[in-house]
Structure formats: C-alpha cells, structure tokens
Amino acid sequence: MFKKYSILTTALTVFLLAAGCSASQSSSDNEKEVTLTVSAAASAQDALEEIQKNYEKTHHNITIQDNFGSSGALQKQISQGAGADLFFSAAEDKFQKLVDDGDIAKKDSTDVVGNEIVLVVPKDGDSPVKSFDNLTDSEKIALGTPESVPAGAYGKESLTKLSLWNKIKDKIVYGKDVRQVLSYVETGNVDAGVVYKTDALISKKVKIVDEAKADTHSPIVYPLGIVKDTKHHKEAKEFYDYLQTDEAMKVFEKYGFTAA
Structure with missing residues (x-):
C-alpha cells in the first residue's frame, strides 16, 4: 500500500510540475514580440540609443528601431502615412502640425527635454571665428x-536678432539635418557651424566658441507623442512613459539636454 501511495504521489508531483512549466511557457508565448519605430x-x-538599449534589457519582447532625421522631414513622412509609433521632435511647430491634423492625439503628447544653440569651430583648425561677434570674418x-x-x-533667429543674418547669409552652407552641419565643421569644410x-x-x-542667449531665439523644446495610427498603442504608451522617467532623464542630461 505504501509503495502504491509513493508512486501515486510521485506521478502527481511530476504532473503538477509539467503543468506549471506548460503554463509558464504559455504565458511567455503570449508575450508577443513587438518592434516599435x-x-x-x-x-x-x-x-x-542609450535609453533604448536600457529599456530593451528589461523588455525582452520589445525591439526599438529608429528613423532619425530633421524634424520637418519626419513630420512630412508621418503626415504622408509613413509607419511610425512615436515621434520625438526638436521643433514644437512641426509637432503641433501633426496634433492639429489629428495624427497625434493631444492626450498622447508631452514636452520632454530642452536644448541650447551654440557656435562651433573645428577643434584642430585655424578658424578665424572666435564668437558670434566676429562671425563675419x-x-x-x-x-x-x-x-x-x-x-x-x-x-x-539668433543670427537675425544679433543683426548678422544679412551680413553672412551668402556664406552659408546648408545641411539636411544638424548632424550633417556638425560633419561639415568636423571635416574643416567650413569655418564655423551653428x-x-x-x-x-x-x-x-x-x-564651442559661443552660445546663443535664450532671448535671441524661441524656446527650444522637444515634444514627444504617440502616432495615432500605431498598431502597438499599449507598447508605445509604455515606452512613451519610460522616456519621462528619472532613469531616462539622467541619460538625457548626460548628453547635455535640460528638463523641459
């Protein structure tokens, strides 16, 4: 009798463990893989990129892919139906256009960080530019x-406020985004860049040889929003919330951003 009871107990234990593993596996399988753009x-x-890497470490089913560019170009892409789950803009007017057009709900948008405008020159070059004051050189x-x-x-805006725009506008080499402008300065193709x-x-x-004072341009704010046509609203909202946490903000500040 004892032997039969022991065998029954062992069988029941094995069954329960198997059932538990199956339930756990089922729960894991239900956590669908999602790619957020x-x-x-x-x-x-x-x-x-650093914030996203940190996020993916604790959200194993989420992969985040980026589409970096100028805010104006990105806004047009979203307006024309390009696939995106979130929009992180460097310009309020470009962002507001999407809100006004109904592409981003106001309740799903917020200002996250701020920035500053500076004048830079090649570090190892012999640029004549020392500040905005002698940019005409x-x-x-x-x-x-x-x-x-x-x-x-x-x-x-700043160059106009400083009465420099009309004096230097014929010397300007335009970039498709701020990183291209930075590249022009790094390679010494220009004497200075903004x-x-x-x-x-x-x-x-x-x-950096000079900083534009805050009163020479509009406030620089980076708004963030969930694109209305996202097919992953739940996951997009979770990452949207994470970008506003203290953990994410520490990374933003590390790279020079300020709180909005």
Whole structure:
C-alpha cells in the first residue's frame, strides 16, 4: 500500500510540475514580440540609443528601431502615412502640425527635454571665428536648412536678432539635418557651424566658441507623442512613459539636454 501511495504521489508531483512549466511557457508565448519605430530628431540620436538599449534589457519582447532625421522631414513622412509609433521632435511647430491634423492625439503628447544653440569651430583648425561677434570674418558657415531643420531655424533667429543674418547669409552652407552641419565643421569644410549644444558635446573634433542667449531665439523644446495610427498603442504608451522617467532623464542630461 505504501509503495502504491509513493508512486501515486510521485506521478502527481511530476504532473503538477509539467503543468506549471506548460503554463509558464504559455504565458511567455503570449508575450508577443513587438518592434516599435521611433521617428526622432537627429540631435537626439546618441541619448535615445542609450535609453533604448536600457529599456530593451528589461523588455525582452520589445525591439526599438529608429528613423532619425530633421524634424520637418519626419513630420512630412508621418503626415504622408509613413509607419511610425512615436515621434520625438526638436521643433514644437512641426509637432503641433501633426496634433492639429489629428495624427497625434493631444492626450498622447508631452514636452520632454530642452536644448541650447551654440557656435562651433573645428577643434584642430585655424578658424578665424572666435564668437558670434566676429562671425563675419568667416568664409563659410554651416547651418541646418531653416525650413526643415529646427536647429537651423533657431540659429537663423539668433543670427537675425544679433543683426548678422544679412551680413553672412551668402556664406552659408546648408545641411539636411544638424548632424550633417556638425560633419561639415568636423571635416574643416567650413569655418564655423551653428548646432545644438548636445551635438557639440558628443564630438571630439569641434569646440564651442559661443552660445546663443535664450532671448535671441524661441524656446527650444522637444515634444514627444504617440502616432495615432500605431498598431502597438499599449507598447508605445509604455515606452512613451519610460522616456519621462528619472532613469531616462539622467541619460538625457548626460548628453547635455535640460528638463523641459
């Protein structure tokens, strides 16, 4: 009798363990693999890539792919139906266009970080530019295309406020985004360039020679929103919330961003 009882107990234990493993496996299988596409301003690339890497470590079913570019170009892509789950813009007006058009719900949007505009020159070159004050001494100046690149628009505002725009506009070499502007300066193809402070800080080939005062341009704010047509709203909302946490903000600050 004892032997039969022992065999029954063992069989029951094995059954329960198997059932538990099966339930666990089933739960794991139900956690579907999701790829989120984030359309983001080029100036946020380094910070976002680190934040996303941290996020994926604890969210094994989530893969985040980025579409970096100028905020104006990204806004047009989303307006035309390009697949994106979240939009992280460097310009409020480009972002607001999507809100006004119904592509992003106001309740699914928020301002995350801020930035600054700086003047940079090649670190090892002999640029004549020492500050905005003597920018007219340069032969070529790099700037993002103001119509589509927020850093270019802010830069143009500052240069106009400083009564420099009309004096230097014929010397400007335009870039498709702020990273291209940075590249022009790094390679010495221009004497100086106007970029975000965050971009200048990640490059070892340029140095900051001046900063545009806040009262010379509109406030620089990076809004974040969930694209209405996302097929993964739950997962997009979770990452949207994570980008506003203290953990994510520490990374943003590490790369030179400020709290919005």
